[in-house]
Amino acid sequence: MLPSENIKDFLDQGPEYLPSVSVDCVIFGFHEQQLKVLLLEFKKTKAHALPGGFVFKNESTAEAAKRILWERTGVKDIYLEQFYTFGEPNRGNWDVHKATMASHGFDLTKEHWLLQRFITVGYYALVDFSKVKPTPDIFSDVGDWYDVHDTPPLILDHNHIVAKALETLQLTIDHKLVGFNLLSETFTMNELQSLYETVLDKKLLRANFQRKMLNLGILERVKKKFTGKAHKPPFVYRFNAEALDKQNS
Amino acid sequence: MLPSENIKDFLDQGPEYLPSVSVDCVIFGFHEQQLKVLLLEFKKTKAHALPGGFVFKNESTAEAAKRILWERTGVKDIYLEQFYTFGEPNRGNWDVHKATMASHGFDLTKEHWLLQRFITVGYYALVDFSKVKPTPDIFSDVGDWYDVHDTPPLILDHNHIVAKALETLQLTIDHKLVGFNLLSETFTMNELQSLYETVLDKKLLRANFQRKMLNLGILERVKKKFTGKAHKPPFVYRFNAEALDKQNS
DNA sequence: AGCATACGTGTAAATTTTGCACAAAAAAAA
DNA sequence: TTTTTTTTGTGCAAAATTTACACGTATGCT
Structure with missing residues (x-):
């Protein structure tokens, strides 16, 4: 199947998703003394983003996060924790999505479901770096690890989401034994x-x-x-x- | 305006809300050595529920929570904190809503927006008990305080939401100075x-x-x-x- | 066999927490 | 005015925890 056909399939899937709700995953890994985050790079536009996605109508947000995690890392049974929900009406510039789609030959109207407002539920995941093969999704050609303190500019409010996830992890690791999931x-x-x-x-x-x-x-x-x-x-x-x-x- | 006209107005407001997203508030107060929660009691069906509501399309979830808080308590500048988002597809029995509306003469179809699946973002508020006059909303005839350890059965997953809010407060109060908001x-x-x-x-x-x-x-x-x-x-x-x-x- | 390395534990000092005691304060009673 | 009563506010020692450092030890290489 050609990439653009995948994308058409995806765009057609809109009605199967719960409206207004998305999920973003901050996937942490540990490698060479660095705390890493898994980021995707969009094709053509070269913009960077967190792996994320939408929630099917009969699926919980946690399940959606697990599904996305599995698609991006090939790992199941991942340690996953919800940390915050980002509910601002203006979470950033959605032109990226429009541009990305345009670059694949899809000209979305302002009313297209993908360009509506979304609340995003943030989950962070702790994974064994060595077990993970970053897998790009249909919009991105690379998934790669970045030092959490040295990430490129991300789309929307994704930099903010990463910061909040890190903050949560730092507060958590001391009194809840979650660190092992990173080894x-x-x-x-x-x-x-x-x-x-x-x-x-x-x-x-x-x-x-x-x-x-x-x-x-x-x-x-x-x-x-x-x-x-x-x-x-x-x-x-x-x-x-x-x-x-x-x-x- | 008659109550049922208010309700009609509310039902007509559906399209102005962000789909699939609601907000529920666990309002804590402190009185007579008890930690209290503010609960509403529905007219006729007598079911109990947390004060909650929906999010306008250009409003943040936090703003929605503040708005609801103001409507229920008459207090602004309230200490408010998001604590968890409940994203299960089956958060309980929605028949209550159908019944409540039916009792007001509105027979909602299965497709009615009010009966769809909602993700709810939980906020807890800490208020000065003495400053608050519980105000019922159009569905409820009483708003009243209950000992957090002695609440009646609540609709949907609201008991669970209260429990999670309490848990969060207990973890928070020790290392973040939020308690003063309750006095x-x-x-x-x-x-x-x-x-x-x-x-x-x-x-x-x-x-x-x-x-x-x-x-x-x-x-x-x-x-x-x-x-x-x-x-x-x-x-x-x-x-x-x-x-x-x-x-x- | 001996050495270099860094691992695993022992221990003392410093700091914080816990438990209790007591004096100071102020209003009411005498 | 003086005494009585009650609860606040602070002092202090014991216990527990945290911090800092030192030393003995196991192992593979030379």
Whole structure:
């Protein structure tokens, strides 16, 4: 199927969506000491945007977010949390959408459903960077990771949405054990610490951090890691889900 | 104007609202050692509900919430905070609306805008109980305060919404200084403490509570209170807004 | 076998929180 | 005016937590 046919299909799908409501996902990943966000780049217009989409009439906003997440990352069972709903009537310039569509040969009228006002429900997702293959959608040709502190200008109020998501994550990570979702299934204490340092943007004392984490009783020691380095290899930990559930409930 | 004409006006207003989006307000007040919520009781059907409404096409959800708040309480400049958006496709039984309208002589078809699916954005408000005169809307004949732990069954998912609002308030009050909004402009340390004890649902040590509050540097001592009792009257405090702004920023 | 490395734990100092006690204050009563 | 009564406001020590640093130890390489 040609790209423009996909887009026609999408535009025809308008009536199946719940009007006025969209969902945007701030997908966080952790890589090389940086907290990353997954962004899409539109074809031709080269504008950047958060992965987002619309909500089917019999679908919850959370399900819509999960669907979008799956389409963009190929990962299911993602840690997902709603953080804010952006309900301003003027969330920015919708010309981008018009231009994007025009660049594909669709000239939308002012009344077209895609150019109406949308409230967007923001979800942030924490994913294992190594498991994710950023997948562009039909409007974008690339999905790529950006340092959350060094994002390009985004369409609409998406920069604001990213900022709010980061703020929420920083407030959350300290008293709710969500950080593990950003690491692979097993990890060293060092990796965990540098994740926390990156998210909170401050140095932590190794010794105390380790004690605190171990005392939570949610880390399971797996095995030694073979590093090939001339020193003692670190333990590798796995995060114990049952214990976490108790704490978060 | 007769009630049913008001209702007709309301029903005709459908096209002016943003489709699929509503706003519900959990209005908290503090009275007689109880945390209260303002609830409406529908005429005839006697069902209870949160004050809520719809969003005009050029209005933000926050503005809509403020408007509803003003209509129900007669108070402006209310402390208002968005806490969650309820985006399930099945948020409960919409028969109540149909029945309510039927009781006013309007037989709504299944396709009527009022009976469609709505996402609702939840806001909680903190108001000075003594300043508020609960005002019913056109569907309800009474607005009344209920102990948040002793509410009647509410329509749709409104009980759930109240629970979530309370949860948010409890998490917030400890590290964000929002409690003052629930008291009158001046208050004694005792009143402030019993507010905290009620919201957090636990006893606090008077001496330490007082120290903590005073050390925040946001309380301004006003004057002695004449109680008519045979003992030392307490100081009366006023909450100093500028100092708070610094802390919350 | 010994060394370099950085991991894991022990411990003391500093700070904050908790619990309780008591004096000061002010209105009413004598 | 003096005493009585009650509750406020502050002081202080014990307990708990956080912070900072030091040291012993396991491991792979030389």
